[in-house]
Amino acid sequence: MEHRPVGSSGLTTSALGLGTLHWGADTDEHEAGEILEVFLDAGGTTVDTTAGIGAGEEVLGALVGSTVPRExxxxxxxxxxxxxxxxxxxxxxxxxxxxxxDRSLRRLGTDHVDLWLVQAWSPHVPLAETLSALQWAQRTGRARYVGVSNYSGWQTARAATLEPDLVATSVEWSLVARGPEREVEPAALALGLGVLAWSPLGRGVLTGKYRVGTPADSRAAAAHLSSFVSPHLTSGARRVVEAVVTAADGLGCSPQALALAWLLDKDVVASAVTGPRTAAQLRGALPALDVELPEQIVGVLDEVSDPLAR
Incomplete structure (x- = not known):
């Protein structure tokens, strides 16, 4: 698997990142261990966790040392x-x-994380106060690198102005969520930040699984996840999905591989963080690393999804 620099920093990430948001709930520890093994065998290294939502940190912490060495x-x-x-x-x-x-480090069973991100902007806390926590994390060795997540373009620029050690920003980005191209992408390029793109498969819709209904075992059918998927079950998104499926058929690859390849073509993207619930889903995404998209296909995908970039 290709490893990419995160912006202009010395940190590198695997082109595909592994999200753990659903570990411990929709994915049990046994399945998570198999997913991690498949990911490592493919050359992946970057594992994305979230404190306060789900049990991904605890499950990963239980696997580090037994399934995989921390380093x-x-x-x-x-x-x-x-x-x-x-x-x-x-x-x-x-x-x-x-x-x-500190709680994350205890759950993960490690003394440091490689990249620590503030997950949201808040108008209720001075930005300088928020950024001071990132400075503390680096100064004490708890985090090797720091960044932000879910910031708009101007928020990203303001944060990087106050804290020049920022190296990354993480945003939702896919063919059905092209909003980052308006401001976040140019801001990241200008500031030397790398982008970690979450939900690169449009919360699952770009796999094509929702074309003729809602599968019983899908996120959209789960009470605790249906509201997460529903924003991308629109007529506009359906047109994009049909274009992805058609193009994938023509290229002889899966829709998810094509959708991931489209995103990985963008220079500013350091890692596309996908969250498979099963090892089989991860295996279905890995061929994206070998897909080369012709310019004509990229042009068609860009055109059909353009309204979602505005």
Whole structure:
């Protein structure tokens, strides 16, 4: 698997990152261990965790040392949001962030994370206070690198101006969520930040699984995840999915491989963080690393998804 620099920093990530948001709930520890083994065998290193939502940190912590040595992983951790996906609570105060990181380290069974991200912007806490927690994390060795997540373009620029050690930003980005191209992408390029793109498969819709209904074992059918998927079950997104399926058929690859390849073609993307619930789903995504998209196909995909980039 290709390993990419994160912006202009010395940190590198695997082109595909492994999300753990559903570990411990929709994915049990046994399945998570198999997913991690498949990921490592493919050359992956970057594992993305989220404090306060789900049990991904605990499950990963149980696997580190038994399934994989700590030094084989690039662990990305986040703080500042907790609760349910449908109604998250944001607290990016210095004290809350510091306490959250220490809890994350205990759950992960390590003394440091490779990249620590503030997961959300808040108008209720001074930005300088939030960033001071990132400075503390680096100064004490708890985090090797720091960044932000889910910031708009101007918020990213403001944060990087106040804290020049930022190396990354993490945003949702896919063929059905092209909003980052308006401001975040140019801001990241100008500031030397790498982008970790989450939900690169459009919360699952770009696999094509929802074309003729809602599978019983899908996220959209789960009560605790249906509201997470529904924003991308629109007529506009359906047109994009049909174009992806048609192009994938023509190229002889899966829709998910094509959708991931489209995103990985973007220079600013350091890692596309996908969250498979099973090892089989991960195996279906790995061929994206070998897909080369003709310019004509990229042009068609860009055109049909253009309204979602505005």
């Amino acid at each position: 084989a992983l690039t662990i990305v951790a986040k703080a500042g949001v907790d609760g349910e996906l449908s109604s998250p609570r944001v607290d990016v105060s210095r004290g809350r962030l510091m306490a959250s990181l």
